[in-house]
Amino acid sequence: MSDGPVLRILGRVSSPLQERGQAPLQGDEGGPEATVAFEPDLARALAELEVGQEVLLVTWLDRADRSVLAVHPRGDPARPETGVFATRSPDRPNPLGLHQVRVVGIEGTTVRVADLEALDGTPVVDVKPVLGPVGTRCHNIGDDAAASG
Amino acid sequence: MSDGPVLRILGRVSSPLQERGQAPLQGDEGGPEATVAFEPDLARALAELEVGQEVLLVTWLDRADRSVLAVHPRGDPARPETGVFATRSPDRPNPLGLHQVRVVGIEGTTVRVADLEALDGTPVVDVKPVLGPVGTRCHNIGDDAAASG
Numbered sequence: 001m002s003d004g005p006v007l008r009i010l011g012r013v014s015s016p017l018q019e020r021g022q023a024p025l026q027g028d029e030g031g032p033e034a035t036v037a038f039e040p041d042l043a044r045a046l047a048e049l050e051v052g053q054e055v056l057l058v059t060w061l062d063r064a065d066r067s068v069l070a071v072h073p074r075g076d077p078a079r080p081e082t083g084v085f086a087t088r089s090p091d092r093p094n095p096l097g098l099h100q101v102r103v104v105g106i107e108g109t110t111v112r113v114a115d116l117e118a119l120d121g122t123p124v125v126d127v128k129p130v131l132g133p134v135g136t137r138c139h140n141i142g143d144d145a146a147a148s149g
Numbered sequence: 150m151s152d153g154p155v156l157r158i159l160g161r162v163s164s165p166l167q168e169r170g171q172a173p174l175q176g177d178e179g180g181p182e183a184t185v186a187f188e189p190d191l192a193r194a195l196a197e198l199e200v201g202q203e204v205l206l207v208t209w210l211d212r213a214d215r216s217v218l219a220v221h222p223r224g225d226p227a228r229p230e231t232g233v234f235a236t237r238s239p240d241r242p243n244p245l246g247l248h249q250v251r252v253v254g255i256e257g258t259t260v261r262v263a264d265l266e267a268l269d270g271t272p273v274v275d276v277k278p279v280l281g282p283v284g285t286r287c288h289n290i291g292d293d294a295a296a297s298g
Contacts, residue, residue, distance in 0.1 A: 005209050005272070007153045008242050045218040045242070048235035055234075058245055060154050069193040085204075085276035086197035093157050093194070094274045096207055096245070123154070125243045127234035 007060060009123040011038035011109070017119050020063060020090075031117035036124050038109040049103055049111065049127070057099040058126035059118050064095030097122070100130060156209060158272040160187035160258070166268050169212060169239075180266035185273050187258040198252055198260065198276070206248045207275035208267050213244030246271070249279060 015034035036057065038046060049055065068091035073079045084092040097118060105112035164183035185206065187195060198204065217240035222228045233241040246267060254261035 004156045004158050005211070005274075006155050008215075009153050010242060042218065042234075042242070045232045045234045047219070047232040049232070050235075053235075056247075058243075062154070066157075069191065070196070083194045083196040083198070085191075085194045086202075086278050088277060088280075092275065093159060093191070094207075096275050098205075098247070098277070125154075126241065126245050128237060128247070129235050131237075 007123075007125045009060070009125065010042055010127075011036045011124045013059065013116065013118045013120060013122040013124060015116060015118060015120045015122075017117070020119065031115045033104065033112065033114050034116040034118065035105075035110055035112045038111065038124070040109055043109050046106075046109055046111065046127070049106060051103050051106060053103045054130040055101060055103060055113075056128040056130055057097075057101055057113070057116070057118070057124055058128070059097035059099065060123040060125050061090040061095035061097045061118075062121075062123055063119060064090040064092065066091075066093055066095060068092065096125070156272075156274045158209070158274065159191055159276075160185045160273045162208065162265065162267045162269060162271040162273060164265060164267060164269045164271075166266070169268065180264045182253065182261065182263050183265040183267065184254075184259055184261045187260065187273070189258055192258050195255075195258055195260065195276070198255060200252050200255060202252045203249060203279040204252060204262075205277045205279055206246075206250055206262070206265070206267070206273055207277070208246035208248065209272040209274050210239040210244035210246045210267075211270075211272055212268060213239040213241065215240075215242055215244060217241065245274070 013034050013036055016032050070081045070083050071087055071089045073082055073087050099116055099118055101113035101116050104114050162183050162185055165181050219230045219232050220236055220238045222231055222236050248265055248267055250262035250265050253263050
């Protein structure tokens with residue numbers, strides 16, 4: 001793995017969630033308000049974010065187990081073991097987390113967001129806008145590789 | 150950046166798209182069918198993926214410029230320069246691509262998908278299921294950090 005791409009940690013989550021057990025199992029079970037303190041040199045990249053905007057935060061789930069290839073979904077032993085690529089388990093070879101959140105405040109390079117199910121200290125590795133009506137959001141989110149910049 | 154997390158390259162895209170100029174600017178402009186050849190040791194992680202399923206492929210956009218913090222959206226000089234975190238530019242500090250695609254074939258650890266706007270040879274770094282009706286997809290996609298595995 002040492003020859004793979006190296007992610008830059010752009011900032012970290014500050015959240016009341018301290019342990020995995022505290023995190024709701026699904027987003028619609030709600031998550032707390034949290035802040036992300038980005039590195040100061042990223043101010044230009046953040047400049048056009050606006051309060052009220054929906055964004056996708058990409059995190060690195062640094063407490064995940066990268067050796068896990070199959071899990072019992074939602075940690076329920078009654079559920080058959082399932083390959084992690086068919087689950088949302090944080091335990092996976094590259095533990096990237098995707099979190100759609102609403103920006104509720106911006107102060108310098110610190111961004112406050114609503115309803116973030118990420119643990120305190122979790123590294124943030126990307127931010128992407130969520131575009132279009134709900135029904136087309138994912139389609140738009142999926143276009144990064146195609147955008148010509 | 151050398152102290153950041155190292156991504157494992159799980160597989161690579163095989164696609165007729167050879168250059169960024171060929172890629173449609175938006176997913177709804179369509180993308181070709183493509184295959185992803187995953188490393189053989191990931192067979193268990195892929196086992197429960199099914200033909201017809203919608204998945205989110207996370208890629209590493211290895212032809213992107215990681216030094217870019219602001220762009221003219223869609224490469225249009227008439228559009229005001231915008232911080233990359235408010236755009237879908239592939240040029241960004243961590244060039245992660247998100248692609249919602251439908252699985253159309255699986256053979257061993259090679260997965261064929263429809264409508265993938267990613268260039269030939271692009272590394273794939275994660276695969277996540279898309280759950281729920283369209284209107285809630287992103288919300289579910291955003292739950293990785295909350296899933297207890």
